[in-house]
Amino acid sequence: MAARAFALSDDLQHRFNEEGYIVLKGFLDPKDIRDARSAMEGLVDREAEKLMAAGKSEGPLHGEPLETRLLRLYENHMEEIPILFRPELHQEGLFDLFFHPGLLDIAEAILGGEIRLYPNYSARPKLPDNARTEVLWHQDGGYTGGEAGDLRMVNVWTPLVPARRENGCMEFIPGTHRLGLVPHEGREYYLEIASEYLLPRKKDAVAIEIDPQDIVLFHNLLFHRGLPNRSAKIRWNLDWRYQDATQPTLRPQQGHIARSRLHPESVVRDARQWAALSFE
Numbered sequence: 001m002a003a004r005a006f007a008l009s010d011d012l013q014h015r016f017n018e019e020g021y022i023v024l025k026g027f028l029d030p031k032d033i034r035d036a037r038s039a040m041e042g043l044v045d046r047e048a049e050k051l052m053a054a055g056k057s058e059g060p061l062h063g064e065p066l067e068t069r070l071l072r073l074y075e076n077h078m079e080e081i082p083i084l085f086r087p088e089l090h091q092e093g094l095f096d097l098f099f100h101p102g103l104l105d106i107a108e109a110i111l112g113g114e115i116r117l118y119p120n121y122s123a124r125p126k127l128p129d130n131a132r133t134e135v136l137w138h139q140d141g142g143y144t145g146g147e148a149g150d151l152r153m154v155n156v157w158t159p160l161v162p163a164r165r166e167n168g169c170m171e172f173i174p175g176t177h178r179l180g181l182v183p184h185e186g187r188e189y190y191l192e193i194a195s196e197y198l199l200p201r202k203k204d205a206v207a208i209e210i211d212p213q214d215i216v217l218f219h220n221l222l223f224h225r226g227l228p229n230r231s232a233k234i235r236w237n238l239d240w241r242y243q244d245a246t247q248p249t250l251r252p253q254q255g256h257i258a259r260s261r262l263h264p265e266s267v268v269r270d271a272r273q274w275a276a277l278s279f280e
């Protein structure tokens with residue numbers, strides 16, 4: 001990937017501050033997406049090996065596309081199908097995405113020069129009609145609790161297949177990041193923003209329909225959710241967060257330093273080092 005500087009215009013910065021998100025169309029290179037998809041293929045290969053070793057799958061189904069292979073592999077064991085990958089993302093092929101110089105330039109413009117890849121990087125195979133993958137309306141801080149409303153972060157979400165309403169794209173309620181951290185309530189699989197905060201604002205929700213190579217950046221306190229997937233295929237995406245590294249993570253994990261003037265020796269140098277590090 002060519003190292004590319006990115007200057008966040010005043011207009012984009014203003015929109016991020018006011019609305020809590022910005023979409024950057026075609027921001028990533030095709031190679032970033034190819035590498036990310038092959039990293040996902042590798043994860044699915046490992047799932048296939050596990051299933052075959054347990055006598056739960058006839059074969060690896062190599063010919064099946066990424067959009068359906070996991071479903072086919074687990075079709076008789078749906079209760080075991082993985083819905084989130086995190087520690088598994090320490091792979092060389094994902095370094096260029098998580099440590100993308102242009103993204104780090106944007107993060108630096110918003111957060112300052114000390115930047116951490118926050119310990120909440122995820123690959124999500126959102127499954128058709130499966131409540132376990134329907135992430136309800138929340139603010140990220142709702143899951144962290146405590147002083148999470150004070151954490152300075154930029155969230156990045158990017159699809160590996162076209163993300164539309166039908167297959168479960170993201171939805172945002174613009175401007176809600178300015179409310180600060182609001183109460184969340186427990187539901188069956190996920191937390192949800194308390195009704196008195198959510199209901200009056202739901203009518204303002206906007207669907208973020210974007211394509212591979214597009215990214216959406218959003219404030220960690222923005223009200224957001226992933227719509228249900230009503231298609232027959234998996235909606236794969238990656239999401240990760242950059243945090244002001246001068247702050248604590250408020251999580252047991254410490255994440256990884258992506259940019260630093262104070263401690264340049266602590267920055268993850270390259271793909272090899274990234275693959276050797278761990279989530280914990």
Ligand SMILES: O=C(O)CCC(=O)C(=O)O
Nearest residue numbers: 124135157225226227239
């Ligand atoms: O991908 C989704 O459906 C939900 C993702 C999400 O809520 C997040 O990235 O914080």
